[in-house]
Amino acid sequence: MNLQSTLRRRLAERRERHLYRELKTLAAAPGPAARVDGRELVAFSSNDYLGFASHPAVIAAQQSGAELGAGATASHLVNGHLQIHAQLQDKIAEVTGREAALVFSSGYTANIGTICALVGRGDTVVSDKLNHASLIDGARLCGAASLRFAHSDLDALERQLGRAAETDGNILVAVDGVYSMDGDCAPLAGIAALCRDYGAWLMVDEAHGFGVMGSESLPAAGSVAAAGLGQEDAPVVMGTLGKAAGNAGAFVAGPRELIDYLVQFARPYIYTTGMPPAVAAGGLAATELMQREPQHRARLRGNIDHFRARAAELELPLAKSASAIQPLLLGCEKTVMSVAAELQQSGFLVGAIRPPTVPAGTARLRIALSAAHSEEQIEGLLEALAESLSAQKAASA
Ligand code: PMP
Numbered sequence: 001m002n003l004q005s006t007l008r009r010r011l012a013e014r015r016e017r018h019l020y021r022e023l024k025t026l027a028a029a030p031g032p033a034a035r036v037d038g039r040e041l042v043a044f045s046s047n048d049y050l051g052f053a054s055h056p057a058v059i060a061a062q063q064s065g066a067e068l069g070a071g072a073t074a075s076h077l078v079n080g081h082l083q084i085h086a087q088l089q090d091k092i093a094e095v096t097g098r099e100a101a102l103v104f105s106s107g108y109t110a111n112i113g114t115i116c117a118l119v120g121r122g123d124t125v126v127s128d129k130l131n132h133a134s135l136i137d138g139a140r141l142c143g144a145a146s147l148r149f150a151h152s153d154l155d156a157l158e159r160q161l162g163r164a165a166e167t168d169g170n171i172l173v174a175v176d177g178v179y180s181m182d183g184d185c186a187p188l189a190g191i192a193a194l195c196r197d198y199g200a201w202l203m204v205d206e207a208h209g210f211g212v213m214g215s216e217s218l219p220a221a222g223s224v225a226a227a228g229l230g231q232e233d234a235p236v237v238m239g240t241l242g243k244a245a246g247n248a249g250a251f252v253a254g255p256r257e258l259i260d261y262l263v264q265f266a267r268p269y270i271y272t273t274g275m276p277p278a279v280a281a282g283g284l285a286a287t288e289l290m291q292r293e294p295q296h297r298a299r300l301r302g303n304i305d306h307f308r309a310r311a312a313e314l315e316l317p318l319a320k321s322a323s324a325i326q327p328l329l330l331g332c333e334k335t336v337m338s339v340a341a342e343l344q345q346s347g348f349l350v351g352a353i354r355p356p357t358v359p360a361g362t363a364r365l366r367i368a369l370s371a372a373h374s375e376e377q378i379e380g381l382l383e384a385l386a387e388s389l390s391a392q393k394a395a396s397a
Contacts, residue, residue, distance in 0.1 A: 018333035019354055032372045034349050041349040042377045044367045049212050049324045050296040051372030052246030052286045062247075065281025072274030077263070080274030088284040089251070095287055096210070096239070097218045098231050098253035102262050103283075105275050107207050107240035107250035108134040112141060113268035114203065114238060114252050115174065117261065119144040123169035126160045128152065130182060132205055133357075135174045144169070151179075154190045161198040171200035172236075177223030178208035181358050181366060183321025185209075188227035192234060203236035211244025211290045212297060212324060219297065220244075220290035231255060241279075245286035249275045299371040300324055307369055307378050314386045319364075327353070327364040328385070336363040339388045346384040 001009075014020045027035035031054050034043040052058050065084060072080035085103055092101040104110035115138030119125055123144040127135060130151045139146045147164060149156035157173070164171045173195050175186045188204065195202040209222035218225040224234045231254060241249040252262060262269060275283075289296070307326055311318050319327045330336050333354045340352035343365075351366040358364065367381070 043349040045349045045351040047243035048246050049244045058285045061285030062278045062282035065278035068277035076274045084277050084280040088280045091287045092251050096221045096253045099256045100259040101251045101253040102259045104250045109268035110238050110250040111135050112138040113266035116142040117265040119172045124164035124171050126173045128175045173200045174203045176205045178323045183323040183325030202234040204234045206239040210239035241283040247282045248279050296371040303369045310382050324369045326367045329364045333363045342388040348381050
């Protein structure tokens with residue numbers, strides 16, 4: 001069969017299984033809004049947890065960053081590492097309480113690049129089963145043996161560490177700090193203790209923790225700090241600038257040696273063009289705001305608490321999540337698609353998450369809350385959800 005007919009058949013099969021992903025083209029709209037097909041919707045589908053994608057200081061910094069040049073013009077090691085990148089790295093190191101940081105163009109490549117640089121043949125990567133695709137792909141690509149453990153199950157992790165310890169190689173344990181499709185936090189204190197016992201290196205993906213949680217002294221550092229842990233417990237931390245920072249790009253933060261090493265060995269850092277100066281300037285402004293304006297975090301916290309309290313009253317199928325990610329587990333792909341379509345009709349944009357992003361039978365609506373949402377917008381979503389879900393229930397009864 002020729003290429004096109006093979007691909008047509010595969011795509012048709014995806015559609016039949018309600019797994020086809022529509023690529024929505026949104027018109028740019030400020031704040032938690034999205035314009036789709038000319039209609040203004042309230043978006044609960046972005047990762048702009050603090051509303052920084054439309055913060056005037058971030059936008060202004062990004063505009064003036066463009067004065068430094070539209071592009072970095074080369075890879076970091078050749079000609080593309082600018083002062084603005086160095087300033088951003090210093091600020092990230094300060095906010096995360098780490099010795100140093102290194103910026104990457106995306107979280108996806110930061111995870112792959114870091115795992116592949118740190119471990120290889122003869123070593124073992126031990127991963128949570130619900131890890132983000134970029135950690136999974138890093139574990140696959142690096143050439144190390146790959147062991148997985150049941151989600152956040154410390155006994156299962158210890159069993160895998162026992163197996164890995166039978167070999168002579170290094171062990172890297174990789175977990176999400178906050179799970180992107182479930183919103184729950186990893187039991188990091190227990191994971192770090194096991195890593196200590198087995199001499200394993202702990203790598204935590206802070207994509208959804210950076211900026212929104214932390215400790216008293218490092219309030220925006222992420223889930224590692226929130227768990228009372230530091231660089232000695234979790235030496236490798238990856239965070240993204242495309243979520244709470246409202247921007248783009250990512251970083252790895254940790255001991256000086258880790259950063260020096262990644263500059264030498266992380267191929268997705270070495271062999272790609274540096275982050276555009278405007279993006280670095282926007283990321284820097286957003287990271288500074290995380291320190292200077294704690295009110296955005298407090299507002300997000302208030303929105304999460306309000307959403308959960310009202311959703312419980314309405315008996316919505318809430319997951320155990322204290323983060324900005326509040327999934328509603330519906331199970332069936334078709335139901336998720338039809339509820340998401342009804343919500344869109346009512347003026348709300350919500351992510352319909354299906355396999356292979358999540359395990360079969362666990363399709364869900366992924367509601368992402370932001371400091372930029374108003375109480376009325378959250379209330380409106382809850383009412384539309386309650387109505388749509390009870391209609392679904394009545395139809396299937
Ligand atoms: N890790 C996690 C947990 C994520 O959710 C994401 C983004 N979906 C990434 C890594 C990748 O980050 P980026 O979008 O910067 O490539």
